[in-house]
Amino acid sequence: MAFKSLHDDNDAIADINVVPLVDIILVVLIIFMVTAPMFMKPTINVNLPKAASGDQTAPSKLNIALTADGRINLNGTFVSEEDVRAKATEEVAKNADVQAIISADKDVPHGKVVGLLDVVKGVGVKKFAISIDKK
Numbered sequence: 001m002a003f004k005s006l007h008d009d010n011d012a013i014a015d016i017n018v019v020p021l022v023d024i025i026l027v028v029l030i031i032f033m034v035t036a037p038m039f040m041k042p043t044i045n046v047n048l049p050k051a052a053s054g055d056q057t058a059p060s061k062l063n064i065a066l067t068a069d070g071r072i073n074l075n076g077t078f079v080s081e082e083d084v085r086a087k088a089t090e091e092v093a094k095n096a097d098v099q100a101i102i103s104a105d106k107d108v109p110h111g112k113v114v115g116l117l118d119v120v121k122g123v124g125v126k127k128f129a130i131s132i133d134k135k
Contacts (some may be wrong), residue, residue, distance in 0.1 A: 061091045062100040062125065064116065069108045072116070085119050092124040103131035 050108040064084060074084055091098045100120045104113045113130075122129060 040074055060099045060101045060129075062088055062094075062098060062120070064100060064102050064120070066102070066104040066108045066116065068105040070108070070112065081116070081119055084116070088120050088125055089123045095131060096124070097127065098125060099127040099129060100125050101129045101131060 027034065061075070063075050067073065070076050072081060072084060073079070074087055079087075088098075102116060102120075104115065104116075117128060
């Protein structure tokens with residue numbers, strides 16, 4: 001019976017062990033699956049009007065959306081007009097140059113958008129932008 005040394009340098013490694021590679025890939029996949037929901041933003045479906053001209057705007061603390069059924073959404077939560085007024089007043093107190101970004105569904109009456117602009121401008125917001133979809 002011949003004894004074979006474990007440290008025999010004359011033998012070449014004939015196979016590759018892929019088990020560690022598979023383990024690492026599975027761990028990376030699990031990490032991506034766990035962290036992916038953190039990067040997805042919840043959205044509200046607002047059918048924005050289309051326009052050919054429009055510029056990019058900086059992110060804002062006052063993101064206001066008017067849905068087709070007339071509800072007001074402020075930064076991801078449905079609120080009343082008084083809540084918009086209170087939040088706008090709070091943001092103006094922190095930063096006088098705060099900008100309000102208004103996204104209104106194309107089926108919302110013009111008067112509701114103007115009324116919301118009046119509320120925001122009435123508390124001291126000097127800058128506002130209206131969101132559109134590019135043509």
